[in-house]
Amino acid sequence: MIALLLALGSSLAYGCADFLGGLGARKAHVLRTVMIAAPASLAVELLLWPALGASFSRAALGWGAASGVASAAAFALLYRTLAIGPMNVLSPVTALVSAALPVGVGLLQGEHLSTAGLLGLPLALVAVVLVSAGHGAGSARPSRTALLLAFGAGAAIALQLVFLHQSPSDSGVAPLIIGRAVSSAVILIAAGLTHRKLGPERPAYAMSAAAGALDSVANLLFLLAARSHDLAVVAVIIALYPAGTVLLARGVLAERIHRGQLVGLGTAAVAVSLLALT
Numbered sequence: 001m002i003a004l005l006l007a008l009g010s011s012l013a014y015g016c017a018d019f020l021g022g023l024g025a026r027k028a029h030v031l032r033t034v035m036i037a038a039p040a041s042l043a044v045e046l047l048l049w050p051a052l053g054a055s056f057s058r059a060a061l062g063w064g065a066a067s068g069v070a071s072a073a074a075f076a077l078l079y080r081t082l083a084i085g086p087m088n089v090l091s092p093v094t095a096l097v098s099a100a101l102p103v104g105v106g107l108l109q110g111e112h113l114s115t116a117g118l119l120g121l122p123l124a125l126v127a128v129v130l131v132s133a134g135h136g137a138g139s140a141r142p143s144r145t146a147l148l149l150a151f152g153a154g155a156a157i158a159l160q161l162v163f164l165h166q167s168p169s170d171s172g173v174a175p176l177i178i179g180r181a182v183s184s185a186v187i188l189i190a191a192g193l194t195h196r197k198l199g200p201e202r203p204a205y206a207m208s209a210a211a212g213a214l215d216s217v218a219n220l221l222f223l224l225a226a227r228s229h230d231l232a233v234v235a236v237i238i239a240l241y242p243a244g245t246v247l248l249a250r251g252v253l254a255e256r257i258h259r260g261q262l263v264g265l266g267t268a269a270v271a272v273s274l275l276a277l278t
């Protein structure tokens with residue numbers, strides 16, 4: 001139950017972070033937004049080091065670095081995706097893709113689910129589909145480019161989660177610190193190489209920093225949950241994060257929530273209840 005609560009907390013933090021990051025990327029080039037978000041995320045993880053500890057073994061360094069490269073790609077692709085919009089369609093598409101790979105990896109590694117889990121896992125995936133399916137009249141349809149970016153962002157997020165899960169369970173926050181340091185370096189190098197194309201707009205500093213901090217909290221909660229529960233279950237619960245993004249987009253941006261999306265939110269609640277029985 002604690003692991004599921006951690007996963008739900010991670011899902012909520014990811015949803016809020018994506019909403020803020022997407023808004024920030026609408027005000028300036030996506031790399032300008034990520035240049036603020038990634039170092040802010042690293043700062044949060046460094047603050048957590050004394051409290052949670054860190055063991056920088058070779059495995060922790062390797063898997064942490066791999067997650068950092070995937071994280072850099074996820075940051076840029078996801079924020080660009082949400083900047084193009086509409087958030088209430090593209091965010092769930094990204095989540096569905098990001099759930100498929102970790103679930104497959106977990107099952108291939110021999111994870112077994114109870115009867116409730118076997119019902120709850122596909123039901124949760126159905127919930128993500130329902131949340132992403134409803135764009136009725138008055139809602140904008142995503143472009144092909146936006147959908148491709150959403151698929152790419154989902155794949156990058158999935159790889160980040162899988163790599164973090166492979167890190168040693170006794171490594172503390174070391175994989176997070178290494179991963180965020182690597183992703184920050186990759187992003188800063190990319191920004192330096194393309195600085196002439198970034199435009200004159202200043203990033204939304206507070207919004208971008210908040211997105212990075214929330215992303216760091218989400219990663220930590222995921223790591224704690226995955227170390228005490230099956231990756232397949234934890235990953236699919238975290239993939240429900242678009243619920244937070246969709247609700248924020250409705251409240252702040254007045255993006256329409258279709259009836260099917262409301263059904264998806266209810267389905268998600270049932271799925272999480274079934275997964276809790278595992």
